[in-house]
Amino acid sequence: MPTNPWYSKVNVSALEDDARRLILERVKHKLGFTKTLEALGIAEGSLYNYLHGVRRVPVNVVYRALQHLEESEFNEIVKGIDRLRAIGIIRMDGSIDYSLILQAIALAARDEYLKQALLKFTVENFREDLRKMLGASLARVVFKWEPGFEEFLRERKKRKKVASPGTISYYRNLFKKHLEGKALSEELVDYVVNHENKWLRNVFRHYVQYLYYSRKILPETYGWLMEVVPSRSYRLDVRPYPINLEDVAKTLKYLESNHELYYLAYSLMLEGGLRLSHALLLIKSFSPGNIVEIPGVDLETNRLVCLEERRFCRYYLGVRGYVKPCEWAYFSLETLKLLEKHAGRKINRSTLEEYTKNHGLLLPKYMRKAAWRLMIRAMPREVARFIQSRFGELKVSEARYEDLLGEADYYYPSYLGLLFNQIKERH
Incomplete structure (x- = not known):
């Protein structure tokens, strides 16, 4: 047993009655009724009374129960204010331990996810205070169209670059007419937000990104401006994708009977939400014996990880540096057998x-969409995005990456169960 286990940091006496009872229920679910009695050293009648709220669960019983849980399980059970009390951020008298809070906030300096969350929270909840703080710094920034800005639009933007000469010319004309020579101020922000030509918002936001890239404005200023000046509204082209679960089931049934290799590709797309290109790459390059290090998060792992008791595997494909990335491919143990059988085969798309x-049959592109629609019913959207490698610009820290990986492993069997009930059992 470690000298400083995670549960030793929990202030058990701060836990509410419901949290204590849920902890006890989780241990009973894991160990069974009889083993729980033995592990906690309590009588059968006491356990019954604790679980049914007849008696409050004593501190010493809760502490012993925590020794049979993982920290991740505790975090699932105890949330919000209760967890803050349990770890000492909120004291028993209701006061706040500011030193702990400030240490947590300081983590934003090296965690992009936390930094963006803090910026968003600050903008949403302290908008007026932020305006007062930023007022002096805004006045020192004057809008000026310059070669560096054009280069930024063409070459430096993180997302979609502006390469069309016609678009550059249109942006330049808007900028010269409405923004050139004006100081950055709340009045200018209001002017842009309320202007009838919504393209002006885009030009303004591009220039704010350029100012931030050039380190001419602070991160706080950048966060506030990007929040209060929304991008131009686009008319959504809502296309109803013709995905019917019966059609998905019929497609799988036909392929299973008539073309096993294509059935494997479709199963990989459906079970892991993979794109066709990634499913084909996985079949062609399948090499399960390797140990890999995941770039950027300093995590070493087997390329193929199988959790047989949970009936699934995940394989690190590691496609990065492309427009469409793919980190992990999740699939069932049944699909693993097919993958091992056909490993190394090249399929012409x-x-x-x-x-x-x-x-x-349904086209391959609909498998990923069908997987997404079912996946978000079985797990949080953030976890579904992680499994399907739907990454945006946001960098995920090492700690957050491992959290998401653990959450994906936790929820994925639920998705497989839903997938089987909704689709696979039909064929």
């Missing part, structure tokens, strides 16, 4: 797509 069209 055009031939596969032509085959599905000729036989009236």
Whole structure:
């Protein structure tokens, strides 16, 4: 047993009655009724009374129960204010331990996810205070169209770059007419937000990004400006994708009977939410014996990780530096057998797509969409995005990456169960 286990830091006496009872229920679920009695050293009648709220669960019983839980399980049970009390941030008398709070906030300096969350919270909850603090610094910034800004638009923007000469010219004309020579101020912000030409918002936001890139404004200023000046509203092209679960089931049934290799590709797309290109790459390059280090998070792992008791595996594909990334591919143990059988085989994408069209089957692109629709019913959206590698610009810290990986492992069996009930058992 470690000398300083995680539960030793928990202030058990601060836990509310419901949290204590839920902890006891989780231990009973893990160990069973009889073993729980033995592990906690309590009588059968006492356990019954604790679980049914007849008696309050004593501190010493809760402490012994925590020794049979993982820290992640505790965090699932105890949330919000209760967890803050349990770890000492909120004291028993209701006062706050400011030193702990400040230490937590200081983590934002090296955690991009936390930094963005803090910026968003600050903008949403302390907008007026932030305006007063930023007022003096805003006045020192004057808008000026310059070669560096054009270069930024063409080459330096993190997301979609502005490469069209026509668009650059249009932006320049808008800038010269409405922004050139004006000082950054609340009045200018209001002017841009309320201007009838919504493209002006885009030009303004691009210039704010340029100022931030050039270190001419503070991160706080950047966060506030990007929040209060929304981008131009786009008219949504809502296309109803023709995905019917019966059609998905029929497609799988046909492929399983007539083309096992294509059935494998479709199963990988459906079970892991993979794109077709990544499913084909996985089949071609499958090499389960390797140990890999995940770039950027300093995590070493087996390329193939199988949790047999939970009936699934995940394989680190590690596609990065592309427009469409793919970190992990999740799939069932049954699909693993097919993957091992066909490993190394190269599938021509055009031939596969032509085959599905000729036989009236659902096209490959719909598998990922079907997987997403089911996946968000079985797990939080953030976890579903992680499994499907739907990453944005936000960098994920090492700690957050491992959290998401653990949460994905926890929720994925629920998705497989839903997938089987909704689709696979139909074929």
